[in-house]
Amino acid sequence: MNYEQALDYIHSIYKFGSKLGLDNINYLLQLMGNPQQGLKVIHVAGTNGKGSTCAYIRSVLAEQGFRVGLYTSPYLEEFTERIQINGVNIPKENLAEITTFVKEKVELMLSHGKNHPTEFEVVTAIGFEYFKRQKIDYLVLEVGLGGRGDSTNVIDAPLVSVITPIAYDHMDYLGDTLGKIAFEKAGIIKANCPVVTYLQKDEAMEVIEEVSKAVNAPINIAPIKEIELVSYDDSGQCFHGFYGNEKIENLKISMLGEHQIENAAVALAALNILASVHQIPISKKALYDGFMNAKWPGRLEIITRNPTTVIDGAHNVHGMQALAKTIKKLYAEKSMTLVIGILGDKDVEGMLGEIVPLASRIILTKPNNPRAMALDKLAEMIGVYGKTAKKSISISNAIQEALDCSTPDDLIVFCGSLYMIGDVRSILKEKK
Template identity: 65%
Template sequence: MDYNKALNYIHGTYKFGSKLGLENITELLKLMGNPHEKLKVIHVAGTNGKGSTSSFIASVLKGAGYKVGLYTSPYLEEFTERIRVNGKNIPKEDLGEVTGFVKEKVEKMVSRGMNHPTEFEIVTAIGFEYFKRQKVDFLVLEVGLGGRFDASNVVKNPLVSVITPIDFDHTDYLGDTLGKIAYEKAGIIKENGFVVSFPQQIEAMKVIEEVCSKKNGKLIKAPIDSIEILKQDDWGQSFCVKYGNEKIENITISMLGEHQIQNATVALTALYILEKEHGVMISRNALYEGFKENIWPGRLEIMQRNPLVLIDGAHNPQGMRALSKVLKKLFYDKNIILGIGILGDKDASMLDEIVPFAKKMVLTQPNNPRAMSVENLEEILKKYKKTIVKKENIKEAVQEALSLADSEDVVVFAGSLYMIGEVRTILKNKR
């Protein structure tokens, strides 16, 4: 199967919906020879920061000389971003070959009268098979949705289960309270397993502690309170933090936002467990270089300067709060042109966090069936009495935002990862 046929097949399974549960993926993987059972997994769940935390862990392990798989979702620009080994996307020909292999097993399932696997289940199976064939030393595995019934949760004995900050998102699937959402995320905790968690809000933390207690899990909270920020500017950040019983000085990351320092600290804590409990050798040099070199596209990423253009995949209240902190800290004295596009099923009140910073706004529409129209978005935002320009087409929205900006201004695009990926491609091609 070639790459384009593989993509058409994968995306064609979207019609089978999103079914939470492990029966289908378990059966599919069984027919494939259970490739996931041959992998050493670091499993990462949470509402925000999953991708960044996963990429920090993968970057440090790669720097330590290991062959590291990284499985994430969604993708920004190219589908192959979702399945990586040592920072390189799965080659298109390999994706075609592995998809053909998985498709055969899916057809066998269906011929036996079983349900057709969903798109995410198929992609997860493709990832497991590719990582097995690549003989990766470790797989950093990001949960797709929730945790308990997510297809990635077929992994039985991860080296460590990691839970990043929990907040309200996907409430139709995961529940309408922090406790309910935390219960779903805590579903990745295994019997007698090691668990690293961001110190959550009280309601969420209580649930995680209860699940750990029931499963005899060993819970380690990331030492967020011990962080000492040394420097923050629009080129990066440096900080000190506890690492076990010692203090690590002058960790530098290229990513912006205090929340990324917190994500790095969660990653650091997971790496500590790998080192101390599983004997994984990680030199201090690998630690420093892995954090410094890590980038996570589309998350507070500066695409150009003069004018400075910042893109951020913030698409829920916690993400918007993190973005607003960066705008307030680094760009409080700048004119900000804000490009916004969101999905219709999101709580638009999250925009209250960033709209006050804007001098002008360009409203656009993500290329997604769930996108909110620019007219509806304008209706919601007109209360701010800002200058508003509507450009349904994303390319036109980018051009309009740039045309409104002087060299000293800041252009910010946020609201949906589906939009940010396209904005990123447009800006890269413009260079």
């Protein structure tokens, strides 16, 4: 099959839904020769900050000269973004070839009376096969959902298990308390394998510590409280942090938001484990260059100036709090046009409470997803704040309306769903 046929096949599997559990993916991978075995993996779970943390780790290792695979989800603009080596997306012809191979194994699996794998299981299998064929040095592997039953959790012994901030999200799958959610995230912790975690809230921290202790996994809490902010504007940030017991001064990152400094601190702690426990050489130059050059599109990303136009994938309350905090810090003097679209299964009320009070003008649109909240319902919820909102089913029309009603001195913010942000990013880039 060609690339378009491969994508059609992958997306056609969406109808099989999302299932947590490893039986299906293990069976499929076994038929493929277990391509995941032998890969040297940095496994990253959490509610927020997974992608950015992965980006920092990948960037530093690549600066050191290694071939580093990166597996993430979802994608923003191109499906091939999900499977990368050193920042280069999987070539379309490779995706087509490997999808053909995986499809043959899926059909064999079905002939054995097994259930059809989900879309995420198939894509994960494609990723493992690509990374094996390309003989990468390391794989930075982002969990899709949860951890314990996530398809990426088929790996045996990661070099380090990383857990980023845990918050309320996907509660229908993961549980309705931080403890239950943390238990699912902590499922990536393996016996005797080091763990690096963000300094979680007590309820989540206790669970992670219990799981780590039960399997004799050494736990390392990233030194978030020791961070010293040096400078911060909308071109980037500079801070002092720690790399093991060593103070790293004037580390610069281009990603915006104080939460990105915390994500960087978690990544630093993980990199220190790679160097100190696994003897992977990481130079100071690779650290500084890797953090400065790390990018994670669609997260507090400035697309244009005059007006300042920001896109952010904030899609839960924790993410919206981080976005609101950054707006207050960097753009308090600007009048803001908010363009927002949200999936209906999110904590919409909580998300709106963080961002709507900051907006002078509001435009509603629908992410390209069947779970998108109806605009009438969203408008009704915004009305609680004494504000009215324009409704635009078309994302492109919403963008144009935002540009039309904003002056060069204003701020335009697009947020609410990663599914929307990818479309916004593509359209805005074309308008440049």
